[in-house]
Amino acid sequence: xxxxxxxNITKTYANGVTALAELDLxxxxxxxxxxxxxxxxxxxxxxRMIAGLEEISGGELKxxxxxxxxxxxxxxxxxxxxxxxxxxxxxxxxxxxxxxxxLAKMPAVEIERRVADVAQLLELTPYIDRRPANLSGGQRQxxxxxxxxxxKPSVYLLDEPLSNLDAKLRDQTRSQMVDLQARLGxxxxxxxxxxxxxxxxxxxxxxxxxxxxxxxxTPRELYRNPVNKFVAGFIGMxxxxxxxxxxxxxxxxxGPHRLDVPPALQNEIVRLEGRTFxxxxxxxxxxxxxxxxxxxxxxxxxLGAETILRLVLxxxxxxxxxxxxxxxxxxxxxxxxxxxxxxxxxxxxxADGVRIGPAF
Amino acid sequence: MNPRSKGxxxxxxxxxxxxxxxxxxxxxxxxxxxxxxxxxxxxxxxxLFFEPTFVAYSEILRDSKFLSAVLNSVIISVSAVTLSLLxxxxxxxxLRNMVGPFRRNSTLVLLLLRMVPGMVYLLPYFVLYDRxxxxxxxxxxxxxxxxFNVPLIIWMLLPIWAAIPDDLGExxxxxxxxxxxxxxxxxxxxxxGGILASSILAFIFSWNEFLFALILGRREVITLPVAIVNxxxxxxxxxGKIAAASMFIVLPAIIFGxxxxxxxxxxxxxxxxxx
Amino acid sequence: MSPSQALxxxxxxxxxxxxxxxLLPALALILVLTVIPxxxxxxxxxxxxxxxxxxxxxxxxxxxxxxxxxxxRFIRSLWQSAVLIFGPLPFQLLFGFLLAVVMNERLRxxxxxxxxxxxxxxxxxxxxxxxxxxxFTPQLGGINYYLSLLGISGPTWLADPTYALIxxxxxxxxxxxxxxxxxxxxxxxxxxxxxxEASRIDGASWLQQNRFITLPLLQNTALVVIVFRIMEGxxxxxxxxxxxxxxxxGSTETTNFYAFVSGFEFLKVGYASSIILTFxxxxxxxxxxxxxxxxxxxxxxxAKL
Numbered sequence: 001x002x003x004x005x006x007x008n009i010t011k012t013y014a015n016g017v018t019a020l021a022e023l024d025l026x027x028x029x030x031x032x033x034x035x036x037x038x039x040x041x042x043x044x045x046x047x048r049m050i051a052g053l054e055e056i057s058g059g060e061l062k063x064x065x066x067x068x069x070x071x072x073x074x075x076x077x078x079x080x081x082x083x084x085x086x087x088x089x090x091x092x093x094x095x096x097x098x099x100x101x102x103l104a105k106m107p108a109v110e111i112e113r114r115v116a117d118v119a120q121l122l123e124l125t126p127y128i129d130r131r132p133a134n135l136s137g138g139q140r141q142x143x144x145x146x147x148x149x150x151x152k153p154s155v156y157l158l159d160e161p162l163s164n165l166d167a168k169l170r171d172q173t174r175s176q177m178v179d180l181q182a183r184l185g186x187x188x189x190x191x192x193x194x195x196x197x198x199x200x201x202x203x204x205x206x207x208x209x210x211x212x213x214x215x216x217x218t219p220r221e222l223y224r225n226p227v228n229k230f231v232a233g234f235i236g237m238x239x240x241x242x243x244x245x246x247x248x249x250x251x252x253x254x255g256p257h258r259l260d261v262p263p264a265l266q267n268e269i270v271r272l273e274g275r276t277f278x279x280x281x282x283x284x285x286x287x288x289x290x291x292x293x294x295x296x297x298x299x300x301x302x303l304g305a306e307t308i309l310r311l312v313l314x315x316x317x318x319x320x321x322x323x324x325x326x327x328x329x330x331x332x333x334x335x336x337x338x339x340x341x342x343x344x345x346x347x348x349x350x351a352d353g354v355r356i357g358p359a360f
Numbered sequence: 361m362n363p364r365s366k367g368x369x370x371x372x373x374x375x376x377x378x379x380x381x382x383x384x385x386x387x388x389x390x391x392x393x394x395x396x397x398x399x400x401x402x403x404x405x406x407x408l409f410f411e412p413t414f415v416a417y418s419e420i421l422r423d424s425k426f427l428s429a430v431l432n433s434v435i436i437s438v439s440a441v442t443l444s445l446l447x448x449x450x451x452x453x454x455l456r457n458m459v460g461p462f463r464r465n466s467t468l469v470l471l472l473l474r475m476v477p478g479m480v481y482l483l484p485y486f487v488l489y490d491r492x493x494x495x496x497x498x499x500x501x502x503x504x505x506x507x508f509n510v511p512l513i514i515w516m517l518l519p520i521w522a523a524i525p526d527d528l529g530e531x532x533x534x535x536x537x538x539x540x541x542x543x544x545x546x547x548x549x550x551x552x553g554g555i556l557a558s559s560i561l562a563f564i565f566s567w568n569e570f571l572f573a574l575i576l577g578r579r580e581v582i583t584l585p586v587a588i589v590n591x592x593x594x595x596x597x598x599x600g601k602i603a604a605a606s607m608f609i610v611l612p613a614i615i616f617g618x619x620x621x622x623x624x625x626x627x628x629x630x631x632x633x634x635x
Numbered sequence: 636m637s638p639s640q641a642l643x644x645x646x647x648x649x650x651x652x653x654x655x656x657x658l659l660p661a662l663a664l665i666l667v668l669t670v671i672p673x674x675x676x677x678x679x680x681x682x683x684x685x686x687x688x689x690x691x692x693x694x695x696x697x698x699x700x701x702x703x704x705x706x707x708r709f710i711r712s713l714w715q716s717a718v719l720i721f722g723p724l725p726f727q728l729l730f731g732f733l734l735a736v737v738m739n740e741r742l743r744x745x746x747x748x749x750x751x752x753x754x755x756x757x758x759x760x761x762x763x764x765x766x767x768x769x770x771f772t773p774q775l776g777g778i779n780y781y782l783s784l785l786g787i788s789g790p791t792w793l794a795d796p797t798y799a800l801i802x803x804x805x806x807x808x809x810x811x812x813x814x815x816x817x818x819x820x821x822x823x824x825x826x827x828x829x830x831x832e833a834s835r836i837d838g839a840s841w842l843q844q845n846r847f848i849t850l851p852l853l854q855n856t857a858l859v860v861i862v863f864r865i866m867e868g869x870x871x872x873x874x875x876x877x878x879x880x881x882x883x884x885g886s887t888e889t890t891n892f893y894a895f896v897s898g899f900e901f902l903k904v905g906y907a908s909s910i911i912l913t914f915x916x917x918x919x920x921x922x923x924x925x926x927x928x929x930x931x932x933x934x935x936x937x938a939k940l
Contacts, residue, residue: 084525103536383813405780451657460648475866478872483911487675503668510665539654599769610758613759
């Protein structure tokens with residue numbers, strides 16, 4: 001068991017491109033930490049640096065209190081699951097899982113026993129003599145997991161391990177992996193670009209953008225108190241609405257429209273008098289009402305339990321699209337006009353994207 | 361492609377069959393010569409139907425010089441291929457995995473040195489071998505074959521090797537494998553086919569090699585292509601033997617070639633083929 | 636190495652260092668086997684080294700090279716090299732293209748022909764030469780007999796200076812057209828099929844598709860083919876050796892062959908070295924621009940057959 005601490009971690013390529021800039025992060029012992037961000041944000045690079053597959057250009061990486069910057073992957077006591085699974089095509093399931101043990105020169109009997117245990121745990125026992133080519137996507141994924149588990153390493157590194165599964169299987173596997181991690185209690189770093197995976201799996205989620213760590217918090221905290229506009233927009237489906245407004249008295253102006261702010265936040269608005277800022281509102285935090293600004297419904301997506309409405313708020317400068325999530329029982333058609341009102345769950349962001357509003 | 365008109369289809373079939381004939385008729389002519397009596401061989405008009413005789417084959421198979429030429433060819437080709445594999449496979453492994461300018465330059469140097477015409481190397485090798493006593497030795501010829509076989513094998517293996525995903529090597533590294541273990545436990549088992557194909561192709565090139573064998577082998581180390589040419593010295597009397605001996609050298613090349621035909625381009629062009 | 640240095644060492648350097656031991660044996664071996672002989676060759680070419688001369692070799696600077704240009708046999712060999720390299724090329728390109736089209740069309744029942752087509756690629760050049768020598772030898776080969784049936788009185792082929800050259804060109808077309816065909820065929824397989832589908836919707840006929848899509852797309856490949864044919868135009872040494880031995884009257888003697896004769900018949904090794912090195916230099920000058928083009932796109936591939 002081990003914690004991982006990253007101090008000032010930097011990655012610069014030979015061509016001068018900086019992939020990661022002075023990143024600090026601490027993964028606690030037994031924690032399931034998810035690294036999430038759009039493609040190219042440096043999350044995979046970071047994972048590969050922890051694994052020892054990429055050189056660390058600067059900073060300190062400690063696993064279990066031990067400085068490992070210069071150590072080979074095998075000396076770091078980690079295991080990794082690749083996005084492609086990287087199963088050895090010429091080996092059977094048993095040989096794949098047992099490969100790390102074989103390299104560690106473990107006695108054959110012991111290897112066999114541990115492979116059997118892992119196969120049992122991952123429900124792979126019937127396929128133990130098959131080659132990867134003869135396995136389904138889900139089975140391959142489990143073999144890759146098995147190869148990581150069998151060594152009993154102190155850290156698991158998972159690089160988008162679910163992205164090659166179809167949607168239904170992905171949902172199932174997600175919860176199985178969470179269960180497995182909870183049972184084994186091994187420190188886990190999990191990379192994904194999928195914020196749903198991040199929110200549902202991680203004890204904490206670290207959001208990266210352009211090689212810079214934006215925020216590392218629990219999913220709940222990330223959702224409620226995103227530190228900036230990027231995190232706010234990245235977390236949550238559909239994405240948060242951003243409306244550029246100007247504070248004016250106890251209300252906000254959005255072009256020619258005036259929006260009422262719930263009483264609890266009016267003090268905040270008064271404090272921002274005259275300033276232009278961005279109002280962030282999650283689709284689920286807007287309510288249909290009798291009064292308020294009229295908006296045209298330009299799109300309706302019936303998801304069953306809920307319905308997503310795409311509304312357009314027009315003004316002289318153009319149109320802002322606003323997405324609202326409403327109860328699935330409501331019958332609203334495209335082309336109708338609805339009125340919405342703001343709830344208390346509002347986020348304020350300054351022009352540079354930093355959160356300025358109150359915390360929840 | 362569009363549906364072709366009848367005329368075009370006929371023309372395509374016509375050309376295909378014509379060229380099939382162009383390839384096969386000379387070959388069969390030579391093959392027929394090997395089983396013709398001397399009188400049949402020289403008869404005008406040419407005899408298309410005749411009683412085959414295997415006198416030429418039985419003669420060359422009893423000719424100790426010819427048999428030792430077969431042996432020399434086998435020894436030299438097999439040793440040259442084996443030695444080439446020993447250095448070329450690790451080199452291809454390195455070039456597959458290296459990054460940066462050094463990799464690129466090494467690859468190009470290997471290709472360029474191979475493209476230099478053999479005659480350029482032949483003269484200095486003759487002078488050099490003459491001085492150090494490697495003329496007319498197996499090892500002398502084998503060394504020269506390495507110049508062509510090592511780059512050939514490297515160049516053939518590189519594209520095949522590139523098809524093995526990086527992830528596998530990295531996974532092996534995570535699993536605790538050294539580079540040598542990765543080579544033997546992961547890469548080589550996956551490359552069996554490619555290595556076999558490149559060995560066969562290298563073998564064919566060695567087997568067919570004539571220029572160096574002609575000069576650097578003299579009395580003792582005579583290879584098959586040179587042995588055949590030596591039959592020419594008795595021109596007019598030995599055509600059957602020449603044809604029969606030709607079959608001995610051409611058939612292994614064609615049969616082996618059949619199995620590696622899809623790798624032929626990479627082998628012949630050193631891989632410098634752009635789409 | 637201090638820890639801080641190691642900390643900032645670029646990844647690829649470290650990676651390359653760990654792989655270097657695998658590369659070095661091959662690189663060292665090849666460099667020793669090629670560079671040393673090349674240097675020896677260069678040195679020899681500046682001496683009067685000769686195995687018949689009673690006097691020992693003297694260092695004569697560039698005398699051999701200067702003498703070359705006063706040597707009519709050398710000049711003639713250059714011309715004949717050009718004929719034997721460039722003479723077959725148009726035929727190889729034309730027949731190679733037609734064969735590639737035939738192969739690419741996947742005509743029913745002709746799968747086996749695709750295998751036949753490439754047989755000459757595995758032919759030992761020496762056997763190729765012998766085979767054509769047989770065919771062109773009066774009585775033995777029957778070519779003239781069949782020509783006479785058509786009312787043509789055949790030439791004496793290998794005994795006639797003009798026809799000897801043509802004979803070798805014919806043998807070369809036979810031997811290396813498959814290479815050209817496979818190169819074209821391999822390239823054709825990479826052409827996106829939607830190009831052909833789109834042009835079909837635009838109303839192009841089969842011939843127009845070949846003329847306006849296939850041919851232009853093959854330009855690069857044709858260039859590669861030409862470079863390799865020029866480079867390997869010298870590979871026909873065994874063919875010349877058995878078919879004509881450079882004759883009759885030196886009419887089929889290429890520069891390559893002249894170097895061979897000078898070195899191993901006249902035993903003037905120094906002079907022979909200067910011949911072949913000059914020829915190599917000429918080749919490199921001709922090919923330098925295209926080789927750069929080729930090597931800029933080093934992209935190995937395999938053919939599907």
